[in-house]
Amino acid sequence: MSQQISITLKAYDEASKTIAEASSKINGSLDQVERGAKGVAGSQRDTQKSTKDLVTGFSGVATAGFSLYNAYDRVADMQVSVDRANLQVKSSTNSVGDAERRVAAASDALAKAHETSVEVTLEYGAGSDRASEAIAREESASRSYEAAQADLALAQERHNTLPPNQRHVLRNATLRPQKHQKHAAVRPA
Numbered sequence: 027m028s029q030q031i032s033i034t035l036k037a038y039d040e041a042s043k044t045i046a047e048a049s050s051k052i053n054g055s056l057d058q059v060e061r062g063a064k065g066v067a068g069s070q071r072d073t074q075k076s077t078k079d080l081v082t083g084f085s086g087v088a089t090a091g092f093s094l095y096n097a098y099d100r101v102a103d104m105q106v107s108v109d110r111a112n113l114q115v116k117s118s119t120n121s122v123g124d125a126e127r128r129v130a131a132a133s134d135a136l137a138k139a140h141e142t143s144v145e146v147t148l149e150y151g152a153g154s155d156r157a158s159e160a161i162a163r164e165e166s167a168s169r170s171y172e173a174a175q176a177d178l179a180l181a182q183e184r185h186n187t188l189p190p191n192q193r194h195v196l197r198n199a200t201l202r203p204q205k206h207q208k209h210a211a212v213r214p215a
Contacts, residue, residue: 118185125178132171139167 143160150156 115185118181121181122178122185125174125181128174129171129178132167132174136164136167136171139164 139160143157143164146154146160147157
């Protein structure tokens, strides 16, 4: 018993058309993917450039902040210099005033000693012990007056010979108000 089976195949080529359409759609999609990849690469370059610009900007801000800090620090240092210079000027001015008062007192003492010397000499005579004592007091008062004048000249010289940078600092210091100032600003003459 042998039987034979025969099968006849009849095929229509309908798949080629579908495959061609699918292939065309795939190629179109690949072109879109390629264009999208190029767009992503361009966007990535732009992002990197923007990031680089951002970092450069932050660096500039940091540098400016540090410069501002240094400026405030220099202002604080200048304030200390101004205070020191003002104190020096005030001290020098006080020294001149004290020396002037000592000269005035010595001048008064010399005038009084001279007047007394003249009176005693007229009353007791030029060779008397009292006249000699009065003349000695007048000579002592004269030496005290000369010493007071020398002290005044030295005090005035010190007062008038402030270094130029201190004079400049003092002039500039009077232009702006100062917080918590311990010493009054003395304006140079």
